Structures are given as structure tokens and as C-alpha cells.
Amino acid sequence: MSEEFDLGDAILRVKGVRDEMDPSGVSVSVLVNAVLGLDSDEEMEELVEAAMASREGLPISDMELTVGIINLYKWRCSKI
Numbered sequence: 001m002s003e004e005f006d007l008g009d010a011i012l013r014v015k016g017v018r019d020e021m022d023p024s025g026v027s028v029s030v031l032v033n034a035v036l037g038l039d040s041d042e043e044m045e046e047l048v049e050a051a052m053a054s055r056e057g058l059p060i061s062d063m064e065l066t067v068g069i070i071n072l073y074k075w076r077c078s079k080i
Contacts, residue, residue, distance in 0.1 A: 010035045015062045035069040047072045053056050
């Protein structure tokens with residue numbers, strides 16, 4: 001994925017995934033894939049999972065979730 005992200009489209013994809021999820025929730029891998037597409041990988045999923053665990057069950061909006069995943073991706077890319 002380029003450094004230019006279409007935030008609106010990514011938020012809509014996350015919303016679509018969350019709207020279709022069953023009561024047990026949606027997997028982190030599905031959410032990361034909805035935001036990053038082909039740039040989604042196991043390491044990104046682990047980073048997002050750790051970040052979400054730190055929220056201790058607090059609710060998160062589609063926008064916060066999407067921006068958080070994009071920011072983690074950008075952070076990881078800056079470390080490579």
C-alpha cells in the first residue's frame with residue numbers, strides 16, 4: 001500500500017465488516033485486511049491485536065480502529 005491512504009474507503013470497509021460480524025465479534029485478521037488489503041500480514045495482525053488488548057475492552061469506533069491500523073502500518077514501515 002502506498003503512503004497515501006483513502007481513509008474514507010477504509011472506514012467504509014471496516015464498517016461493512018463490523019456490520020456483518022456475528023455476536024462473537026470479528027477476527028483481527030479480517031479487520032486488518034479490510035484496511036490494508038494486500039499489505040496485511042501476520043505481524044500487522046499481532047500489532048493490532050496487542051493495541052486492541054491494551055484498550056481493555058473499551059469500545060472503539062470504525063474511524064478510531066481504521067486510523068489506528070493505518071498508523072501502526074506507517075510506524076512499522078518507518079522502522080524497516
